[in-house]
Amino acid sequence: MRILVIGSGGREHALVWKIARSGQVKDPGDVFAAPGNGGTLAEGATNVPINADDIDGLVAFAKRERIDLAVPGPELPLTLGIVDRMRDAGIAAFGPDAYCAQLEGSKAFAKEIMAAAGVPTAASAIFTDLAAAKAHLADAALPVVIKADGLAAGKGVVIARTREEALGAIGDMMETRVFGTAGDRIVMEEFLEGEEVSLLCLCHGTRAVPLPSAQDHKTVFDGDTGPNTGGMGAYSPAPVLPDSKLGTTASLVVEPVLRELERRGHSYTGVLYAGLMITRDGPKVLEYNVRFGDPECEPLLMRLETDLVLAMKACIDGRLERIDATSQTAIGVVMAAKGYPGAYAKGIPIQGIPEADKLPGVKVFHCGTRREGDRLLSAGGRVLCVTALGSGLAMAKANAYQAVERITMDGAHYRHDIGDKGLRRLQGAG
Ligand code: AMP
Numbered sequence: 280m281r282i283l284v285i286g287s288g289g290r291e292h293a294l295v296w297k298i299a300r301s302g303q304v305k306d307p308g309d310v311f312a313a314p315g316n317g318g319t320l321a322e323g324a325t326n327v328p329i330n331a332d333d334i335d336g337l338v339a340f341a342k343r344e345r346i347d348l349a350v351p352g353p354e355l356p357l358t359l360g361i362v363d364r365m366r367d368a369g370i371a372a373f374g375p376d377a378y379c380a381q382l383e384g385s386k387a388f389a390k391e392i393m394a395a396a397g398v399p400t401a402a403s404a405i406f407t408d409l410a411a412a413k414a415h416l417a418d419a420a421l422p423v424v425i426k427a428d429g430l431a432a433g434k435g436v437v438i439a440r441t442r443e444e445a446l447g448a449i450g451d452m453m454e455t456r457v458f459g460t461a462g463d464r465i466v467m468e469e470f471l472e473g474e475e476v477s478l479l480c481l482c483h484g485t486r487a488v489p490l491p492s493a494q495d496h497k498t499v500f501d502g503d504t505g506p507n508t509g510g511m512g513a514y515s516p517a518p519v520l521p522d523s524k525l526g527t528t529a530s531l532v533v534e535p536v537l538r539e540l541e542r543r544g545h546s547y548t549g550v551l552y553a554g555l556m557i558t559r560d561g562p563k564v565l566e567y568n569v570r571f572g573d574p575e576c577e578p579l580l581m582r583l584e585t586d587l588v589l590a591m592k593a594c595i596d597g598r599l600e601r602i603d604a605t606s607q608t609a610i611g612v613v614m615a616a617k618g619y620p621g622a623y624a625k626g627i628p629i630q631g632i633p634e635a636d637k638l639p640g641v642k643v644f645h646c647g648t649r650r651e652g653d654r655l656l657s658a659g660g661r662v663l664c665v666t667a668l669g670s671g672l673a674m675a676k677a678n679a680y681q682a683v684e685r686i687t688m689d690g691a692h693y694r695h696d697i698g699d700k701g702l703r704r705l706q707g708a709g
């Protein structure tokens with residue numbers, strides 16, 4: 280098969296790596312990455328200089344190159360309707376149509392679907408009018424969570440601890456329009472307390488097959504402090520959501536949404552990711568993503584034993600029964616450029632990846648790199664996701680950090696505590 284992976288991050292490198300190992304792919308060169316990165320190139324995949332949001336360019340390429348399966352990584356092409364457009368062109372694509380992708384593209388849409396489907400989530404109100412939002416704030420409990428409705432590259436959520444902070448956030452979104460049209464509508468919601476976890480399911484119609492749980496680390500510094508990032512590391516499984524609870528959790532937070540979408544005439548296909556807060560009252564949905572999470576994808580695919588291409592095809596055809604994963608734990612530690620998530624330099628030379636990759640159970644995924652001659656240079660804020668398997672969380676963590684130490688990149692920043700919430704829970708203190 281000839282397969283097109285769309286995107287350029289660590290998730291897409293992991294997808295290319297796993298897809299190139301499928302029995303359905305004869306030659307790694309039959310895997311195309313648009314635009315890909317230094318890591319997809321190192322897998323022997325063919326990088327194609329088309330951006331992930333160039334829907335016309337991607338469809339034209341897929342037709343010309345007789346692509347059998349398109350796999351969009353990030354949310355933007357999905358919300359722009361890449362799956363609808365590929366289907367119209369007769370090309371199978373793994374992901375939801377533009378209607379279903381609104382679950383991620385519009386937080387108000389997601390809230391409305393959750394209410395209709397009876398899914399547990401934070402109590403919320405939706406506003407398009409600044410004065411009404413301000414009036415609502417006057418007697419809202421603190422802290423209060425303010426969210427821009429549309430896509431805002433992970434920056435559209437503010438947890439306001441004071442009314443002044445909340446007013447500032449509302450003003451930034453609705454008046455100053457720091458997120459453009461994404462902030463024309465806002466969601467104001469109840470602050471939830473608990474431990475976060477990601478539940479990803481492969482879905483078709485009303486059927487959801489859960490992957491093992493994973494836990495992201497969103498803030499830039501140890502101890503969950505500092506500004507939010509795209510994710511500084513992840514591990515799977517997360518003890519807060521053990522395998523024994525995957526089925527019941529999916530039937531609480533994923534299946535009702537699939538049924539509601541189907542009732543509206545839209546059958547969901549692809550990964551549906553529920554970002555959950557495990558509260559004292561049970562799991563509540565913080566958000567939906569309509570794709571694999573990044574960095575959750577890297578440890579999850581390291582654990583996957585099922586042939587990913589067969590699983591995606593079976594999912595599209597509505598035949599997927601189960602997914603098998605190793606009982607080993609996987610951890611991914613993100614190495615970022617100094618300054619991320621603020622301003623950071625690009626073009627920093629990276630060394631030591633071949634040495635790290637030789638360690639048992641280790642795979643270094645590239646999030647933002649490019650090849651220049653025989654040098655590998657950083658090309659993004661998140662640069663690498665150093666991923667390792669181990670028998671148990673402590674072993675996986677030790678393996679991953681040993682690999683991190685083999686890699687040199689001037690000013691590299693990474694968290695030292697990836698997996699620690701899980702370790703505390705396993706030790707009975709969490
Ligand atoms: P989101 O983009 O909706 O996942 O929000 C980003 C992050 O903000 C989440 O990962 C949570 O850490 C936090 N967050 C979002 N909504 C809430 C909420 N209602 N209560 C507490 N934290 C929240």
Ligand code: GLY
Pocket residue numbers: 495509510568571572573574575
């Ligand atoms: N890791 C969170 C996300 O992909 O949105």
